[in-house]
Amino acid sequence: MPLEYYLLLGFAFVLGAVVGSFLNVCIYRIPAGESIVSPRSRCPRCGGPIRWYQNIPILSWIFLRGRCASCQVRIPIRYALVEALTGLLFAMVLYYFGIHWATVVFWVFVALLVTITFIDLDLQIIPDVISLPGIVLGFGASFLLPWVSWSDSLLGILLGGGSLFLVAVSYEFLTKKEGMGGGDIKLLAMLGAFLGWKAVLPIIFVSSLLGTLVGVPLMLIKGADGKLAIPFGPFLAGGAVIWLFWGELLADWYLQRFL
Helix, strand or coil, rough: CHHHHHHHHHHHHHHHHHHHHHHHHHHCCCCCCCCCCCCCCEEECCCCCCCHCCCCCCCCHHCCCCCCCCCCEEEHHHHHHHHHHHHHHHHHHHHHHCHHHHHHHHHHHHHHHHHHHHHHHCEEEEEEEHHHHHHHHHHHHHHCCCCCCCHHHHHHHHHHHHHHHHHHHHHHHHHCCCCCCHHHHHHHHHHHHHHHHHHHHHHHHCCCCCCHHHHHHHHHHHHHCCCCCCCCCHHHHHHHHHHHHHHHHHHHHHHHCCC
16 A cells, blocks of 8 residues: 555544544533533543643543543543544544545544444433434435435434334333333434445344343353343444444355355
């Protein structure tokens, strides 16, 4: 690959890390009902403002040794991980889609997934203020993507939301317990809007597999009598990322091996 290509990938990583810094603000403030624009970033403990040179993605956390410059309270490494993860995803999107409208579309897409994932991990909620506009954005983006038509996107919304809705209703009818929240239903509708209807069932399968691989060991560690609530949103997001980058390869592998 030419040097210019590696420079572009580096630019995408840096851009993603900067976006990830903003996503950290969204992850903290959106569930609290606070503005994501003002006031400026501050320490949640002492309220001290975070200066620009203390807010450089990834590097500031390293240089400050994971502590607030004012009160020395420990800053979770997760902030740097969100920035690094977003940077990595931005670089991967550029690598797979090149200089194309799809790259911008899927930069927005993965940013939404990162935000949703960490909010769901923290609070086991997926805010409508993210998923519902995400459905609209995904449908609108279908007019820019040559391989996802507006009809594919619309069917993805209906199939994504409808399939999980049926699962949730059936589970509640059989067990008299709520097993899946409305946030997951809207999230899958958003995934269908961005990726089309063909992606919905593979995402459900992959996310269920990921959930099993993570959930069963956690249940064994916690014990049979322990209550364990595992949010499903991060697994849906993981399944969507896998489909985004490797969906066609997985589909071809499945067809060749089993059909």
